[in-house]
Amino acid sequence: MTVNAVTEKLRQTARDLLQSGQVGVVIGFEDGRFPGQPRPAFIRRAEDADRLVWNAFCGANLAKYVLDYRVGDGKIAVVAKGCDGAALARIIGDQQFPRQRLVVLAVGCPGMLDAGRVADAAGLPDGAWDAALAQVAAAAEPGADGFELNGKPVSRSAGLRPQCVRCRQPNVPAALEPDVWLSEPAPERHPSPDQLYGDVAALEAMSVEERGRFWEEAFSRCLRCFACRNVCPVCDCRECVLDDAQTRWLGKAVNLAENQFFHLTRAMHVAGRCVGCGQCEEACPVGLPLTVLYRKLSHDLEELFGPVEMPAPQEGKAAAGAAEGAAAGLEKAEWALTRFRLNDPDEFD
Amino acid sequence: MKRIGVFICWCGSNIAGTVDVEKVAEAARSMPGVVYATDYKYTCSEPGQQMIKDAIREQHLTGVVIGSCSPRMHEKTFRKTVESAGLNPYLLEVANLREHCSWVHPREEATTRKAIDLVRAAVAKVARNHPLHQGHIPVEKRALVIGGGIAGIQAALDIAESGYETVLVEREPSIGGRMAQLDKTFPTLDCSACILTPKMVDVSRHDKVTLLTYSEVEKVEGYIGNFTVTVRRKAAYVDHSKCTGCGLCMEKCPAKKIPSEFEMSLGRRTAIYRPFPQAVPNKPVIDREHCLKFKTGKCGVCAHFCPRGAIDYEQQDQRVTLHVGAIVVATGYDLFDPALYSEYGYGRYPDVITGLHFERLVNSSGPTGGHIVRPSDHKEPKNVVFIQCVGSRDEAKGVSYCSKICCMYTAKHAILLAEHVPGAHPYVFYMDVRTAGKGYEEFYKRATEEFGATYIRGRVSKVYPRGDKLVVRGEDTLLGKPVEIEADLVVLANAVVARHDAAEVARSVGFSYDGHHFFTEAHPKLAPVETNTAGVFLAGVCQGPKDIPETVAQASAAAAKVVALFSKDQMATNPMTAQVDPACCAGCMLCEPVCPYHAIRPETIQERVGGKAISRQVASVNEGLCQGCGACTAACRTGCIDLKGYTHQQILAEVEALCL
Amino acid sequence: MSIRAAAAGSQTAEAEEVLGPAEARRQAHQASQPAAAGAPAPQAWEPLIVAFCCNWCSYAGADLAGTSRLGYPPNVRVIRVPCSGRVNPLFIVKAFQSGADGVLVAGCHPGDCHYSTGNYFTRRRFLLFRRLLEFIGVEPGRFHARWISGSEGPKFAQVMTEITQEVRRLGPNRMLRDARDVQ
Numbered sequence A: 001m002t003v004n005a006v007t008e009k010l011r012q013t014a015r016d017l018l019q020s021g022q023v024g025v026v027i028g029f030e031d032g033r034f035p036g037q038p039r040p041a042f043i044r045r046a047e048d049a050d051r052l053v054w055n056a057f058c059g060a061n062l063a064k065y066v067l068d069y070r071v072g073d074g075k076i077a078v079v080a081k082g083c084d085g086a087a088l089a090r091i092i093g094d095q096q097f098p099r100q101r102l103v104v105l106a107v108g109c110p111g112m113l114d115a116g117r118v119a120d121a122a123g124l125p126d127g128a129w130d131a132a133l134a135q136v137a138a139a140a141e142p143g144a145d146g147f148e149l150n151g152k153p154v155s156r157s158a159g160l161r162p163q164c165v166r167c168r169q170p171n172v173p174a175a176l177e178p179d180v181w182l183s184e185p186a187p188e189r190h191p192s193p194d195q196l197y198g199d200v201a202a203l204e205a206m207s208v209e210e211r212g213r214f215w216e217e218a219f220s221r222c223l224r225c226f227a228c229r230n231v232c233p234v235c236d237c238r239e240c241v242l243d244d245a246q247t248r249w250l251g252k253a254v255n256l257a258e259n260q261f262f263h264l265t266r267a268m269h270v271a272g273r274c275v276g277c278g279q280c281e282e283a284c285p286v287g288l289p290l291t292v293l294y295r296k297l298s299h300d301l302e303e304l305f306g307p308v309e310m311p312a313p314q315e316g317k318a319a320a321g322a323a324e325g326a327a328a329g330l331e332k333a334e335w336a337l338t339r340f341r342l343n344d345p346d347e348f349d
Numbered sequence B: 001m002k003r004i005g006v007f008i009c010w011c012g013s014n015i016a017g018t019v020d021v022e023k024v025a026e027a028a029r030s031m032p033g034v035v036y037a038t039d040y041k042y043t044c045s046e047p048g049q050q051m052i053k054d055a056i057r058e059q060h061l062t063g064v065v066i067g068s069c070s071p072r073m074h075e076k077t078f079r080k081t082v083e084s085a086g087l088n089p090y091l092l093e094v095a096n097l098r099e100h101c102s103w104v105h106p107r108e109e110a111t112t113r114k115a116i117d118l119v120r121a122a123v124a125k126v127a128r129n130h131p132l133h134q135g136h137i138p139v140e141k142r143a144l145v146i147g148g149g150i151a152g153i154q155a156a157l158d159i160a161e162s163g164y165e166t167v168l169v170e171r172e173p174s175i176g177g178r179m180a181q182l183d184k185t186f187p188t189l190d191c192s193a194c195i196l197t198p199k200m201v202d203v204s205r206h207d208k209v210t211l212l213t214y215s216e217v218e219k220v221e222g223y224i225g226n227f228t229v230t231v232r233r234k235a236a237y238v239d240h241s242k243c244t245g246c247g248l249c250m251e252k253c254p255a256k257k258i259p260s261e262f263e264m265s266l267g268r269r270t271a272i273y274r275p276f277p278q279a280v281p282n283k284p285v286i287d288r289e290h291c292l293k294f295k296t297g298k299c300g301v302c303a304h305f306c307p308r309g310a311i312d313y314e315q316q317d318q319r320v321t322l323h324v325g326a327i328v329v330a331t332g333y334d335l336f337d338p339a340l341y342s343e344y345g346y347g348r349y350p351d352v353i354t355g356l357h358f359e360r361l362v363n364s365s366g367p368t369g370g371h372i373v374r375p376s377d378h379k380e381p382k383n384v385v386f387i388q389c390v391g392s393r394d395e396a397k398g399v400s401y402c403s404k405i406c407c408m409y410t411a412k413h414a415i416l417l418a419e420h421v422p423g424a425h426p427y428v429f430y431m432d433v434r435t436a437g438k439g440y441e442e443f444y445k446r447a448t449e450e451f452g453a454t455y456i457r458g459r460v461s462k463v464y465p466r467g468d469k470l471v472v473r474g475e476d477t478l479l480g481k482p483v484e485i486e487a488d489l490v491v492l493a494n495a496v497v498a499r500h501d502a503a504e505v506a507r508s509v510g511f512s513y514d515g516h517h518f519f520t521e522a523h524p525k526l527a528p529v530e531t532n533t534a535g536v537f538l539a540g541v542c543q544g545p546k547d548i549p550e551t552v553a554q555a556s557a558a559a560a561k562v563v564a565l566f567s568k569d570q571m572a573t574n575p576m577t578a579q580v581d582p583a584c585c586a587g588c589m590l591c592e593p594v595c596p597y598h599a600i601r602p603e604t605i606q607e608r609v610g611g612k613a614i615s616r617q618v619a620s621v622n623e624g625l626c627q628g629c630g631a632c633t634a635a636c637r638t639g640c641i642d643l644k645g646y647t648h649q650q651i652l653a654e655v656e657a658l659c660l
Numbered sequence C: 001m002s003i004r005a006a007a008a009g010s011q012t013a014e015a016e017e018v019l020g021p022a023e024a025r026r027q028a029h030q031a032s033q034p035a036a037a038g039a040p041a042p043q044a045w046e047p048l049i050v051a052f053c054c055n056w057c058s059y060a061g062a063d064l065a066g067t068s069r070l071g072y073p074p075n076v077r078v079i080r081v082p083c084s085g086r087v088n089p090l091f092i093v094k095a096f097q098s099g100a101d102g103v104l105v106a107g108c109h110p111g112d113c114h115y116s117t118g119n120y121f122t123r124r125r126f127l128l129f130r131r132l133l134e135f136i137g138v139e140p141g142r143f144h145a146r147w148i149s150g151s152e153g154p155k156f157a158q159v160m161t162e163i164t165q166e167v168r169r170l171g172p173n174r175m176l177r178d179a180r181d182v183q
C-alpha cells in the first residue's frame, strides 16, 4: 500500500527522535479497526514508528494525552494539527505541561473528514465502507477539493467534520513554535459567520421559553458519563470541581437539575478557553450540541471584551532544560474571566 | 456532634415589635444541630452577653447564632463574648434580623418567616464554621523611602522622629527634588530654599536616617514587614568618606560648559559637580559622560588638586541589600514636553520657556543671579505672556487631567515678574483659573488687582517672532475677539506628568499605576496613601499632581501609616484569608492575576505519585498579604482555593437553607 | 399544562412531576385553603429572592435601608459575602436549583471596590453568565447584578422592590430547579 508523504516524514522523524533518545514517546495516530477511524498511538520504540499514519481522518485531539505524562521529566513528541496546537498552547499556558518537554510535530490541516459523512456523500451502503474508505484514508489529503469514491465525485466539504467547517486555525499557533513541520502549513480558513454561529443565532432567535425547552430536552438526555469533560483538552485541572465529594457542588442524582448544573459549570469553565476541537460532541453518546453552548460564550466574550488572546508559550526552545521541575518561567495563560479593563461594558447600573 | 445555640434578640421593641421572636426561637429549636434556643430583650447588654456565655458553658455549645442587629454593628462584640466563654470567636454567626428584617418589613407573618429563614441560614453556616486563628508576622522596623524630594524628606523625617530607622534613597547626587529648583512658593511667597534647606540638612544629620544619594532601587522582594531591597549605589568616582566638600575640584575642572540639569540648561556646570550650591550631601560626583579623564584618558585635574585624595576613577557601582518593613514611594514628577505644541515655538525660539525655567531665572542663586532676562539676548523683558494648560486638560494632544498647580504658580510668576521688573506687564492666557486652597483665591486676586496681571480667557493659536519680539496670537473668548500681544518672553505652564520611568519603579516595587503612570492608591477616598501592596505607601506628586502643602500632608500621612505598622512587634493577620488545598490545586495560576494584593504565588511542593517522589507547582497564599476578598475563589475552576470564613460549603449551605 | 393550573387542579401526580412533591403539596394545600375555610384571598405563591451582597457596599446599603426604615418586600434574603468577586456563578445555579425564583448579585460601583478590583471581575463574569442563563432558557428578569453603594439605602430598597415585582410577574421559577423533594 502506498504511504503518503506526511506519513513518510512522520515515521522518519519519530524513528529519529526515539532512536536518539530525544523523546520517550511519540503521540500520533495508527490505523484502527476500521478504515477512516484511526486511533491515537503511543509509540515508544523506534521499530514501531512504522505504525504511525497520517490521513484525512486523524481528527481526534491528541493534546489531552500529554497530561498523562505530567509526572516525569522526559520529553514527548506530539503530532499537532491546528486544534491540537491551540489546545497544547492552552495546556502550556495553564502551566500543566512545560513547553520544553514537548516536541511539536506540526501538520497543516485542511480539515478532517468524518467517515460517516464521506460514506453518506458517496452513497456507500452500510456494509461496504471499509475498502472504499481505506482508499481515501491512504492519502493525507485526498484531492484538494474532492475525490472520487464509489464512482461518485465527493466534495471535500461534504465529508468535513462540523468543527472543521468552522475552523479558523488550520495550523498550530505561531507562539507554539513547532519543532518540525511534517507538511506545508495549510492555507488560512475563513468560515462565514453563519458557519461559525448559525446554530447559535438560530437559538438566540427563539423565545426564551423555546430555548428553555430545547436545552431541557437536551440536558435531560445527558447520562452524566462525563465523556465530554474527559476528552476536553482544556479541562486540564488535576481534580475536577464536579468530582469534589467534600463540597458536593454537583449532586449525585442524575436528574435534569443536576445535569444542568454540570453543563453550566463546564460551559463557564471552558468559556473563552475552548479551542473548538469538537471532541466533546464527538464523544457524547447521546449527541448533545455542546459546542453550541461553548461557541455562544466564546462569541459573547469576544463581543463584550475583545478577542480572546491565545496563551503565548515560553520563548521557543531557548529555555529548554533551563527550568527544572515546576513549570517555572512559563508564560501565563490569558483568560478573559481573570482579566478586566476599567472600561469594560457595564450593563448592571 | 454539632451543638449550636441560637439567641434571638428583641432589641427592645426594634425586632420584637415586628418579628415574633418567640416563634423564631421556637423554630430554631428544630433546626439541625441546634440544642438550645432562646430569646432575650437585649443580647448585647451585660446580662445578655452573660446569658450567652453561661449557655456556651452549660450547653457545651460548639457554635453560636445570634439573631440581632447587623453583624456590621455587633459582630466584634459578640466574637469577644463567645471567646471569653472559651469558644473560638469565629464559631459565631449573626443573623441580621433588624436592619434586614424588622426595620424594613411590616409586622406580619412573612416577616417572621423571613427571620426564621435568616436564622436557618446562619445555623447552616455556623455548622460548617471552623475555628480560625489570627496569624502573626514579624515586622522589620526599618523603613525605606524612595525619592528625596520634599515628600520623601518629610516622610523620612517623620518616621525617624518616631524613633525608627529610615533609609532615604535618592537617585540624583542631592536630595531636594523639584522644590529645590523653585524660587518663592505660593501662596505666601516665602522662599523655597529657606524652608527646604533646613529640612534637607535635618534629614541628612538625623541619626536614624541613612541617606543613600546617587542610588536607585533595583529590586524589591518579600512582603509587608519583611521586604528585601537591593539598592544600586552609582559610582560617584569620589570617595565621599574622604571628601570634605571643599569644592576645589569643581573650581579646577576644565570641562566647564556642560548644561546644568538643575538650572534647566540656563546655566553651566563642570564635569565633577554638585547640582546646586546647597546640595545635600554637599559632595560632588563625576559625570562620566562629560569627564575628560573618562573620555580621553587625559586630564585627572581633580585628582591632582583634591587635598584629601578622594577622587577614585576606578570606583564601581555597588549593591546594598536592605531589610525593611515598609516602603514609602515619593519619586515625584516630570514635566510635559511643550515642544509637542509646535504652535508655541518652544525649542525653536529661545525666549519661549517653561515655568520651571522661570523659577530659575528669578532665583537669586540661579544662573542670572535673580535678574529676569531673556535667554536670547539677556535683555530684561517687559511684556511677558504666560500660557496656562500647556498639555493639561487636552485629551487630544496632552493629558486629560488638570495639573492642579499651574494656575497658582502662574499667578505667582506674574507677581514675581511685577516685583522684579518695574514696569513689566504680565499677560496670562488661561482656560479656567482654579484656585481651590486656603488663601489661593486671594493670592490670585492680588496678582490681578495689586500687580496688574492681565488675564485673557482663551487659547493661544500661534507664537511667532517679529523683530526681536514674539507675537502671541490668540483669542479672547470672553470678548469673542482675536488678541495679539507683542511679548518679550513667553512662559509655558506645561503639564505635570509622571516620571518617565514610573512604570518601571511600580513594577520593581510591585504595585499598580494608572493610565497616566501615576501610582494608584489603594482606595481613592479611604486609603489615599496606601497602595494595593500592603506595606507600600505613597507620598507626593508620584501619586498625582499636587502642591507642596498637599505633598507634605500626604508624606506625613504615609509616615503615620508606617509608624502605626512599626508600633507593634508583630502584625496580626486577618484570619479570614484564602487557603489553597495543595492536593487539589493544579498550579494553573489562573487565580494569581485576580488577587489585588499579589498574595498568590506559585510554590513547589513535594509529593509522592505512584511511589515516586515528584515536585510540582501549586498556588500558595501569603496570609500576610491576603485581605480576604475571595476574588481568587471564584476564579479557580476546581474550587481548590477557598476563603476561610466564607467557604464554598458555608455559602452553599446558606443558599440551600434560605431556599428551603 | 401550566404549573399554576396543575397546582390549582390538585392534580398532585402531575404537579409533582413538575414541581417536586413538597412544592406540589404546598401549592395544593394553599389552593385548597380558601375553599375550605371560606377565608378571603388565598395565600398566593410568594417569590423568593436570594441576594448576594458584598459586605462593604451593598450589605451596608441594605443596613442603611434598615436604619432609614425604607421598606421593601420581605421576599428578599441577603447572603453576606466579603466582595461581589467572591460570588461563584455556581452559587447562582445552586440558588435556582434550590428554589430561588430570582437571584441578585450586588456589589460596590466599579471603581469603588473595597478591594479595588474585585467587582471588575464580577462585572465580566456575570455579564457573560447572564447571557448563558438566558441562552439556556432562564427568563431575563430572574438574574440581576447591581451596583449599590453603602450610602444608597434608598437604591437598595428600590432595587429589591423592583426585582420582587418583576419576579412576581414572571411567576415561580422552574428552570434549573431541582424537582426532587428537598429536605
Ligand SMILES: Cc1cc2nc3c(=O)[nH]c(=O)nc-3n(C[C@H](O)[C@H](O)[C@H](O)COP(=O)(O)OP(=O)(O)OC[C@H]3O[C@@H](n4cnc5c(N)ncnc54)[C@H](O)[C@@H]3O)c2cc1C
Pocket (backbone or CB within 6 Å): B146, B147, B148, B149, B150, B151, B152, B169, B170, B171, B172, B174, B175, B176, B177, B178, B179, B182, B184, B185, B186, B187, B215, B216, B217, B330, B331, B332, B333, B355, B356, B359, B405, B409, B412, B499, B505, B539, B540, B541, B542, B546, B547, B548, B549, B551
Ligand atoms: C514651575 C513650578 C512651580 C511650582 N511652584 C510651587 C509653589 O510655589 N508652591 C507649591 O506649593 N508648589 C509648587 N510647585 C509644585 C511642587 O514642585 C511639588 O508639589 C513638589 O515639588 C512635589 O514634591 P515631590 O517630593 O512629590 O516630588 P519631587 O520634587 O519631584 O521629588 C522627587 C524626588 O525623587 C527622586 N526620584 C525620582 N525617581 C527616583 C527613583 N527611581 N529612585 C530614587 N529617587 C528618585 C527625584 O530625583 C526627586 O529628588 C511648583 C511646580 C512647578 C513645576
Ligand code: SF4
Pocket (backbone or CB within 6 Å): B577, B578, B594, B595, B596, B597, B598, B599, B600, B621, B625, B626, B627, B628, B629, B630, B631, B632, B633, B643
Ligand atoms: S482572598 Fe483576595 S486577597 Fe486573598 S488571596 Fe484571594 S484574591 Fe488575594
Ligand code: SF4
Pocket (backbone or CB within 6 Å): B580, B584, B585, B586, B587, B588, B589, B590, B591, B592, B618, B619, B635, B636, B637, B638, B639, B640, B641
Ligand atoms: S488554586 Fe485553583 S486557580 Fe489557583 S492555581 Fe490552584 S487550581 Fe489554579
